[in-house]
Amino acid sequence: xxxxTDQPIDIACVLAAVTDPACxxxxxxxxxxxxxxxxxxxxxxxxRPRSRETSHLVYDGYHEMAMAQLQRLADSAKTRWPVRKLxxxxxxxxxxxxxxxxxxxxxxxxxxxxxxxxxxxxxxxxHQVPIWKQEHYVQSGAEWIHPxxxxxxxxxxxxxxxxxxxxxxxxxxxxxxxSKKALQQQSQQQSQQQ
Amino acid sequence: MNDHPNRLSSASLPTQTVVVRLFAxxxxxxxxxxxxVRVPVPxxxxxxxxxxxxxxxxxxxxxxxxxxxxxxxxxxxxFQWPILTTEAAHEIAMIPPVSGG
Numbered sequence: 012x013x014x015x016t017d018q019p020i021d022i023a024c025v026l027a028a029v030t031d032p033a034c035x036x037x038x039x040x041x042x043x044x045x046x047x048x049x050x051x052x053x054x055x056x057x058x059r060p061r062s063r064e065t066s067h068l069v070y071d072g073y074h075e076m077a078m079a080q081l082q083r084l085a086d087s088a089k090t091r092w093p094v095r096k097l098x099x100x101x102x103x104x105x106x107x108x109x110x111x112x113x114x115x116x117x118x119x120x121x122x123x124x125x126x127x128x129x130x131x132x133x134x135x136x137x138h139q140v141p142i143w144k145q146e147h148y149v150q151s152g153a154e155w156i157h158p159x160x161x162x163x164x165x166x167x168x169x170x171x172x173x174x175x176x177x178x179x180x181x182x183x184x185x186x187x188x189x190s191k192k193a194l195q196q197q198s199q200q201q202s203q204q205q
Numbered sequence: 206m207n208d209h210p211n212r213l214s215s216a217s218l219p220t221q222t223v224v225v226r227l228f229a230x231x232x233x234x235x236x237x238x239x240x241x242v243r244v245p246v247p248x249x250x251x252x253x254x255x256x257x258x259x260x261x262x263x264x265x266x267x268x269x270x271x272x273x274x275x276x277x278x279x280x281x282x283x284f285q286w287p288i289l290t291t292e293a294a295h296e297i298a299m300i301p302p303v304s305g306g
Contacts, residue, residue: 142305
């Protein structure tokens with residue numbers, strides 16, 4: 012079950028999609044829209060207010076590629092862990108606070124592999140799937156979120172993932188365009204001037 | 206000389222029109238879901254990126270941190286097409302850092 016939807020995610024349906032008689036463990040992750048983002052959870056500049064209130068999110072997606080990438084992640088997860096069934100559903104369009112933006116569910120014979128597979132899937136989704144959120148703030152306007160390495164909050168796994176060397180879905184790096192250095196220098200100069 | 210599109214006069218390099226799909230912040234900046242640029246043949250992503258920056262300088266910062274996709278798959282920035290004699294049958298997309306989840 013892999014879906015992009017502009018409707019509320021039916022969590023019971025997601026869980027039902029992974030229930031399997033050979034599995035003693037189903038792990039379900041639900042990513043919800045945060046209403047309040049505090050400094051403690053927002054590793055960005057100190058210029059921002061202590062806590063910002065989000066009115067809602069709007070998700071944009073490259074639909075065809077997002078579906079293809081989700082399928083690649085699903086296939087990859089099944090080669091890494093004994094995943095029997097798997098479900099990933101992501102919202103597009105407007106999502107209000109406390110609503111589910113994304114649901115990831117896996118079933119495995121045992122819990123440790125189910126936890127690992129679900130964590131890997133949501134971590135990879137956040138890097139590999141062309142979906143973007145636009146934060147609409149209660150106080151001031153809206154902005155598209157384009158995280159760079161400096162504000163990525165993913166942690167390095169304590170243990171290397173199985174088959175990590177054979178992974179065709181390695182952690183992405185921004186493309187090294189010819190103009191990139193020049194642009195960085197330019198933006199550094201601008202920030203120094205400010 | 207004939208009128209074949211890729212055999213223009215020696216004074217001008219052959220070029221081809223390429224449509225690049227845009228998303229999220231790039232759409233907002235460009236005010237459009239795609240951008241059409243003329244790039245030299247053979248086409249490379251680096252050349253497309255440079256043309257986008259020239260056509261819409263306000264996209265430059267985002268171009269610098271974006272990845273690229275061809276036919277729904279990420280490709281490296283040094284990706285280059287073989288010489289094309291017809292319209293590019295490839296869907297090209299600029300993928301700014303993603304923020305799903």
